[in-house]
Amino acid sequence: MSENTKEKRTEIGTLGEFGLIDHITKDLPTVNPSTIKSIGDDAAVIDHSKEGVTVISTDTLVEGIHFDLMYNPLKHLGYKAVVVNLSDIYAMNAYPKQITVSLALSNRISVEAVEELYEGIKSACEYYKVDLIGGDTTASPSGMFINLTAIGVNKKERIVYRNTAKVGDLLCVSGNLGAAYLGLQILEREKQLYLDTPGIQPDLEEQQYLIGRQLKPEARFDMVELFEKNGLIPTSMIDVSDGLASEIFHICKQSGVGAIVEESGIPLHPDTEQMAIKFKMDPATVALSGGEDYELMFTINPNDMEKVKFLPDIYIMGEIVEKSEGIKLHTKGGNIHPIKAQGWVHFPTK
């Protein structure tokens, strides 16, 4: 655990505002033909007219709210900031093509730190094949703010919304849930230990999977490709950023339906199950109320069940029911409980 400062430290002021942007974004290649004009003008220019409609999403990460420089390495933070945004584009069943990045930086941040952050941003751009086409960088009196806008494309008829789930649809999810939340709990615990006993070196080796899901999540581009290859269009979709329960509520509220979730159908990684028990938490609750999994939750027409059944990493965990039946969990013990919409709450209620 360190504040991630390299030995060399160049103050941002020595480069100036334009100098910093030039320095970081010079010679940035673009890979998508739809990117007509990238960084360097009043605005970027893109042309998605041959590919379909344009999908736009924006998201902000705030120091002290969404990340902590005590344990978020800057490179991973840059990577994650991109992933979080791309996840929203995939959740529309679209392909991200471009991003813009806006940064507000306090003078605590050195040029080297910004470079590290951008290393992560660029690395994600390469992996997900998106072009960094613009943004702005400004000063902040305190704390770091990262705002990203992701721009994607797909044919109009392939775009999937939240408000189109139908009674009888199967409720599915990719990957597994709850790991990122437990990763955060581990990091918070280690931070506290470190603050109590400075110099202590935490051994996080065993918890690599959970911590990795928190610090360097991936977005499910493979699902969108899988849907296309298998001639499948989900009836509704959302990404799991605020926790499964919260996402189910969004889908149900906007579609005017209810849902029944099988506790036994919620996919959990073995490390998640073990660590939940160590923390004296119920694994299903961790999946329902955690967050930042960046998996895709979606509903499919029951006629598409055969298409989904043998696809990798897709789990059927419930069914869409009439609105009057509410949103409920069918536990492994055979009980039925209403699910509460408890997601991330960034604004303290008191």
Next chain:
Amino acid sequence: MSENTKEKRTEIGTLGEFGLIDHITKDLPTVNPSTIKSIGDDAAVIDHSKEGVTVISTDTLVEGIHFDLMYNPLKHLGYKAVVVNLSDIYAMNAYPKQITVSLALSNRISVEAVEELYEGIKSACEYYKVDLIGGDTTASPSGMFINLTAIGVNKKERIVYRNTAKVGDLLCVSGNLGAAYLGLQILEREKQLYLDTPGIQPDLEEQQYLIGRQLKPEARFDMVELFEKNGLIPTSMIDVSDGLASEIFHICKQSGVGAIVEESGIPLHPDTEQMAIKFKMDPATVALSGGEDYELMFTINPNDMEKVKFLPDIYIMGEIVEKSEGIKLHTKGGNIHPIKAQGWVHFPTK
């Protein structure tokens, strides 16, 4: 001068994150047919394929850097945040159609204050006929951050870049320059007086024009319409956000040319001239080094001079020359000085 808090104060926490967004954006109408899906999903969906290519710009306003809640009324601040972004779209010779708004808010900000900010945002959206299609709202440990992304459209062949000015082109500007900068100086002076003698009520009546240019600027949509009506496409264009000198440098550097500016050609409002003298500043320097005018600076082919000559509110102030001739000011006194690229510098150099 006040912190702009109404009597009623509702804490943001009482609504929660989703509650606040819902509360502010419910029943928001859209006016552009290209807006297919607005607020309420993982991303917004737009379709510009019938109208041309998509132009995207993003900009951040940071409390204590770009605005001061001591003298920026929140409604005006919201309006200005939109205008600043739309100006970038107009500077591409495109028509803005959509915006997204991301806010980071400290708990110093009440629900009523956010509503006031959004009143300004919505008012600008109505005036400029753009749809607010998304964004996010999150907590900030301190200070307010406003990030906007503006999305516009025009036919590909009508988009105007910064790097296409040619030797012999005429250098033009809309409106007048320097007023917003002097407006800021007046507000800063009054703030200081207020802090020194609390309770004092400043008399800003006489300086309404200059202060208005600072607090509630407008973007030049009329110029883009005027160009289209008169069959004119500028050879290059940029908006004046960082000061005339800085914008000339951008155009010249990116186009690989030089420029000669006639001091007598720089348009100044009478109030700007008078106030500059009061502040013991040279009016031309105020226009060159000030900023936030949000006028359009552009170059035209000399063959188009007849088209421009009789158009309202367009001023020819110089000429594009060979790069080797540098960037120079021809003063009223007949002298020639090199122009320095001194725009807004948000990062202190020391």
